[in-house]
Amino acid sequence: MNQMQAGILAPVPENARFISFQLADSISLETTLRAVQAHADGERAVVGIGLTVVEALGQHIPGLTAGPRIDGSLVDIPCQPIALWLWLRGPSRGELLHQERHWVDMLTPCFTRMQSIESFCYDNGRDLTGYEDGTENPEGEEAIAVASVTAPAADALVGSSYLAVQQWLHDFKTFDAMTDAEQDNTFGRHRISNEEFDEAPESAHVKRTEQEAPTPEAHVLRRSMPWSAGNRAGLVFTAFGHSLEAFEVLLTRMSGAHDGIIDGLFAFTKPVNGAYVWCPGMRNGQLDLRALGL
Template sequence: MNTPQTGILAVVPDHARYISFQLSDRTALEVTLQAIAAQADGERVVVGIGLSVVEALGQHIPGLLAGPRIDGSLVDIPCQPIALWLWLRGSSRGELLHVERHWVELVAPAFSRQHSIEAFKYDTGRDLTGYEDGTENAEGEEAVAVASVMAPAADALVGSSYVAVQQWLHDFKTFDAMTDAEQDNTVGRHRISNEEFDDAPESAHVKRTEQEAPTPEAHVLRRSMPWSAGNRAGLVFTAFGHSLEAYEVLLTRMSGAHDGIIDGLFGFTKPVNGAYVWCPGMRHGQLDLRALGL
């Protein structure tokens, strides 16, 4: 049976690069995807396929969308569809520079690079605001069930994952002007102890994204990492799931489309791009692209 790409379930690395590509040459698509499947190990290089590639191949991945589009959202949620997504994971910036060079050249026959975002682990896995990220993540077999498609789905889909990726840009001047209590109320947790408090306002992030609150429950596996470029910085939000439904439920609540209450995070940070992709599972040590007709 297929298994998820191992980098999805592993802890976030010390350094990473998120690279997005657009489809540039349909005639070279099949051979390029086969080269990707042969070289990607799913651990140091996690691969995601966008809707435009699926459609170019005349195939269908159930539930795959190009990116977030939340009806009734009270905030701007950008959608910038991508064709190919690579999450490069490593231990040093220099290492990943050379890995990125290799992969950009490998996929060049069919794909052109759109964005490259340099990310890193901060402290023990915190956002640059100092708050711990992914505190409600499932672990072990529960994490596998949350993050990947399980049987009895079609064999070629088992072990695959749906991924929501958003790059958030923080306004640190606004955040720093808030008192400690205001910051904690915005998140709904104490920054130092990481404990949630029951009397947090309904706009607190933990209230907006409480995975047990919706019916059915909306669980995702977060693997987000901070990013920086010059004096700009924020968080690359990355959520894996066995579908996109849970993430869309949470984003609907964050955006105010559910009940008119906007997540307090929007007071000091905002998404500047966002897309959905599908990560094939691994079969016999390679990416399983049978669902794409390959």
């Protein structure tokens, strides 16, 4: 039976790299994907396939689009499609550097590296603002049900996941200028205790992303990690699901397209890119690429 890539369910690592690629040579695409299939273990390297690759192979992954397009959004939600996505996970920056070198060599010339984001675990899973990330994440069997495709879908899709990934850039000067109360109200939680307010403002992040509020409920599995490059820093937001519908419901609420109320986070942070990819399941120790005709 197909299983999810193990890295999706595992706790976030101490260090990671999020790497995105563009398709450069479709002639060698099938051969290169065969190499990816054999090399990826789904744990140290989680792999995602973008719409560009799916279309180049003449295939169709139900519900997969290039990236977020929120009609009526009151804020800018960038969409930067990618062809191939890697989440390299490891204990040290040096090990990840060598992993990335190996992957880039293997993927050339079929794919060209578009972006590499160095990320890390901060304060036991908190965002760089000091607030805990992914507080309401599902666990165990619930996490599998939320984050992966299950029967009665086509066999080649079982165990796979849909991923929404966005890089958010924080404006720490603006955030630091807020009072403690203003910061807490932005999130709808106390930073120290992580306790949610009984009556948070309607713009609070917990209200905008309340997964039980929509009908049907909009649950996702978050595996976000902080990133930094020089004096720029923020959060690489990742949301895995059995489809992209739940994420789009939440982003619609955050962006103000639902009721005109914008998530308070936009006062100090913003997404600078965003894309959707499909993460195949594992079958007999390898990525299951049957849905791509491989």
